[in-house]
Amino acid sequence: MSAELPTQDEIESRYTKLGREAEEGGYHLNPDREFTKNLVRGLLVNEKRYGYPSCPCRISFGIREEDRDIICPCDYRDPDLDQYNACYCALYVSEDVLKKHLSVGSIPERRPTRSERKAAAVKKSGPLNDTELLYPVWRCRVCGYLCARESPPLVCPVCKATKDRFERFI
Amino acid sequence: MNQMKMEHVPGKVKGTITLFALSTCGWCAKTKALLHELGVDHYYVFVDLLPPEELEEAIREVEKFNPHGSFPTLVINNGTRVIIGFKEQEIREALG
Numbered sequence: 468m469s470a471e472l473p474t475q476d477e478i479e480s481r482y483t484k485l486g487r488e489a490e491e492g493g494y495h496l497n498p499d500r501e502f503t504k505n506l507v508r509g510l511l512v513n514e515k516r517y518g519y520p521s522c523p524c525r526i527s528f529g530i531r532e533e534d535r536d537i538i539c540p541c542d543y544r545d546p547d548l549d550q551y552n553a554c555y556c557a558l559y560v561s562e563d564v565l566k567k568h569l570s571v572g573s574i575p576e577r578r579p580t581r582s583e584r585k586a587a588a589v590k591k592s593g594p595l596n597d598t599e600l601l602y603p604v605w606r607c608r609v610c611g612y613l614c615a616r617e618s619p620p621l622v623c624p625v626c627k628a629t630k631d632r633f634e635r636f637i
Numbered sequence: 638m639n640q641m642k643m644e645h646v647p648g649k650v651k652g653t654i655t656l657f658a659l660s661t662c663g664w665c666a667k668t669k670a671l672l673h674e675l676g677v678d679h680y681y682v683f684v685d686l687l688p689p690e691e692l693e694e695a696i697r698e699v700e701k702f703n704p705h706g707s708f709p710t711l712v713i714n715n716g717t718r719v720i721i722g723f724k725e726q727e728i729r730e731a732l733g
């Protein structure tokens with residue numbers, strides 16, 4: 468699996484961009500710069516390898532539909548920030564980590580196992596009951612943003628997740 | 638198990654120690670560095686760098702020891718002990 472490696476400049480500029488976007492959205496990057504830049508490097512490696520920035524701490528087969536939940540920021544970031552003060556990779560940390568100088572560590576994997584994911588995919592493919600709605604309601608799986616319109620926005624206005632990260636909510 | 642290409646790092650022999658890791662993951666890097674620091678003989682593989690046709694088999698191997706198939710997974714003596722994630726204390730205690 469060879470793909471060109473990200474340059475130092477690419478790492479720096481993505482690091483800056485992610486940091487800015489995080490702060491704008493009320494999120495925070497891990498203050499351990501070296502550790503964090505290494506993860507940003509991993510994100511860029513995956514982006515070059517698979518075409519999307521899948522989680523650097525999770526394995527990918529390079530199939531976007533199977534990886535939608537682990538495109539960074541993943542579906543598990545926010546619950547992990549709430550419970551453990553950090554996302555699974557510890558790229559993002561809670562405000563408490565910054566304020567109270569908490570240390571973060573390796574946390575349990577929240578993503579369901581492969582067999583659980585397969586079972587869930589089969590279950591979910593049934594059609595939703597059509598209620599009397601004028602528009603369907605879409606939910607961003609990353610941040611929970613809801614909107615009622617024919618189809619989800621191209622990019623979530625809150626957390627910048629792409630259209631395919633939305634699920635039909637009602 | 639070892640048809641997969643594993644790197645061997647020579648050192649003090651404390652059993653058969655195999656680290657399944659990803660080249661992009663921060664906790665994997667810390668685990669690898671800790672094994673180095675402890676100077677224990679071990680094998681490791683960066684699963685994300687394997688050729689695509691070997692990926693499925695490698696993940697199944699990890700899932701045998703860790704149903705989540707997550708990384709890092711440290712397997713000691715063919716699964717007598719399995720340490721999932723970067724658990725510094727636990728690793729030091731098991732291999733120090």
Ligand code: SF4
Pocket residue numbers: 506521522523524537538539540541542543544554555556557558559
């Ligand atoms: S937010 Fe999720 S995908 Fe992104 S680095 Fe953290 S754990 Fe990985």
